[in-house]
Amino acid sequence: MLYKTVGRIKEQISAIGIGCWGFGGDWDTSNDRNADAIIRTSIELGINLFDVAPVYGWNHSERVLGKTLKDSGLRHKVIIASKCGLTWGDDHVTANDLTKENLFREIDGSLERLQTDYIDIWQLHWPDPSTPIEETCEALAEIKKSGKIRYIGLSNFAQADMEVFDRLVGVDAQQGLYNMFERNAASYHNIPLKYRTEDEMLPNVRARGQAFLPYSPMFQGLLAGRFTRSRTFSQTDIRNENPKLSGELYQKYFDGYEKLKLLADEIGHPTNEIAVNWLRQKPEVTSIIGGASCVEQVRQNIAALDWSIDDETMARIGEILEPYREMP
Numbered sequence: 001m002l003y004k005t006v007g008r009i010k011e012q013i014s015a016i017g018i019g020c021w022g023f024g025g026d027w028d029t030s031n032d033r034n035a036d037a038i039i040r041t042s043i044e045l046g047i048n049l050f051d052v053a054p055v056y057g058w059n060h061s062e063r064v065l066g067k068t069l070k071d072s073g074l075r076h077k078v079i080i081a082s083k084c085g086l087t088w089g090d091d092h093v094t095a096n097d098l099t100k101e102n103l104f105r106e107i108d109g110s111l112e113r114l115q116t117d118y119i120d121i122w123q124l125h126w127p128d129p130s131t132p133i134e135e136t137c138e139a140l141a142e143i144k145k146s147g148k149i150r151y152i153g154l155s156n157f158a159q160a161d162m163e164v165f166d167r168l169v170g171v172d173a174q175q176g177l178y179n180m181f182e183r184n185a186a187s188y189h190n191i192p193l194k195y196r197t198e199d200e201m202l203p204n205v206r207a208r209g210q211a212f213l214p215y216s217p218m219f220q221g222l223l224a225g226r227f228t229r230s231r232t233f234s235q236t237d238i239r240n241e242n243p244k245l246s247g248e249l250y251q252k253y254f255d256g257y258e259k260l261k262l263l264a265d266e267i268g269h270p271t272n273e274i275a276v277n278w279l280r281q282k283p284e285v286t287s288i289i290g291g292a293s294c295v296e297q298v299r300q301n302i303a304a305l306d307w308s309i310d311d312e313t314m315a316r317i318g319e320i321l322e323p324y325r326e327m328p
Contacts, residue, residue: 001046002305004286007209008172009121009151011079015280016301017049017287018042019215023064024057026238032064034294039068041295043077045302049287051175051213052114053083053125054106055094059113066114075116081173081213082110083125083155098128100139107148121173121211123153127161127194137169144169153211158194159204171210175289176201178214180223180260180278180317181253181324182244188216189241198325202284211286214279218290220245222257223275224297229254244328252327259320267313273304278317281309 003012023035039050052061062082069075084106087097110119122143124136143149153173154162165171176197177188184196195201197214205212218224220239229251233239240246244253257271264271279285292298309317 001302002280006205006211006286008170009211011120013049013079013211013287014047015287015305016047016276017051017081017213017289018047018298019289019291020050020052020061020065021056022291022293023052024061026057026236031293035064036068037295038292038298039065040072040074042292042298043072043074045298047298047302048077049079049081049213049289051081051215051289053086054110054113055083055086055088055125058088058092059109062110062113066116070115079120080114080116081121081123081153081175082114082119083123084110085125085128096126096128096130098124098131098136100135103136103139103143107143111148118147119149121151121153122149123155123173123175124157126156126191127158133161133164134168137165140169153213155215156188156191156193156195159200162204166208171208173211173213173286174201174205175213175215177216178279178285179217179219180275180321181219181256181327182216183321183325186328190243202282206284212284213287213289214285215289217279217288218272218275219253222253223260224272225257225261225270227254227257249328253324256320256324260317263313263316263320269304269307270300272300273307274309274317276301276304277307277309278314280305281314 002015004015005012050065052065054062084103085098086094088094140152151172154171155175162171177185178197183198186193221227260271264274279288290301
């Protein structure tokens with residue numbers, strides 16, 4: 001395993017992390033027994049960052065991660081990066097809530113589900129324009145002072161807002177949508193993004209010494225080579241809500257995947273390894289948040305760390321990706 005350190009976080013962080021959304025039951029591949037094996041094997045192989053959120057599976061992902069870490073006695077070996085700021089009711093319709101009252105409520109709920117006394121990186125999941133940044137920062141400062149969180153992160157935030165948060169309370173990590181096809185994406189699952197990852201977020205994390213945790217590195221499975229041109233999910237799979245994975249837009253992205261697949265076959269490395277290395281070789285990237293539906297997929301992603309993309313191949317990849325640089 002390769003590890004990276006950044007100025008704001010005094011930890012060695014594995015170059016590959018585990019995204020726990022798939023543990024919650026929202027994906028066709030969700031399975032508690034597989035999740036337990038994935039967590040244990042990942043730690044055994046040197047992965048130490050686990051990215052989770054209450055909204056993943058409506059609290060279930062946090063419970064699954066917490067139970068495995070408690071049962072295995074491995075909590076001390078991992079960095080938990082959980083989130084806050086999304087609430088929901090019986091209808092599972094989410095609302096953004098970064099009020100002081102809600103943050104105090106959420107931290108205790110997450111700690112209980114994760115069966116731990118502290119969360120390493122606590123990230124505001126999405127912006128809440130209805131709550132003053134000063135109120136949110138006041139809550140974060142009090143929660144951090146109490147020892148319940150160690151570092152503060154932002155996910156999906158406009159960089160102008162990030163600068164205010166950084167001035168008031170300090171931002172140690174940022175998370176944003178970033179993969180070979182979604183480099184400056186304007187939306188995610190139909191949610192508008194008020195940042196451009198490559199053009200805005202990456203320069204900031206580099207200048208400020210923040211950790212950068214790209215999510216959806218495999219474009220929800222396309223870059224892992226798991227889809228066909230006529231791909232289908234079950235009606236309950238949350239990826240059906242991603243408009244980029246259906247219709248004409250999906251066909252355009254699949255065209256790009258096929259070109260990458262030809263190059264992958266030529267150089268003798270699968271597309272998932274190319275996707276991992278394309279991210280890993282960017283100096284701003286700290287840990288790649290990748291999901292896994294089985295232990296073998298974890299091993300496949302780690303295998304990418306055994307080699308690097310040379311300059312000539314990187315240039316060829318750049319030619320393939322150029323038409324997608326400003327895709328929605």
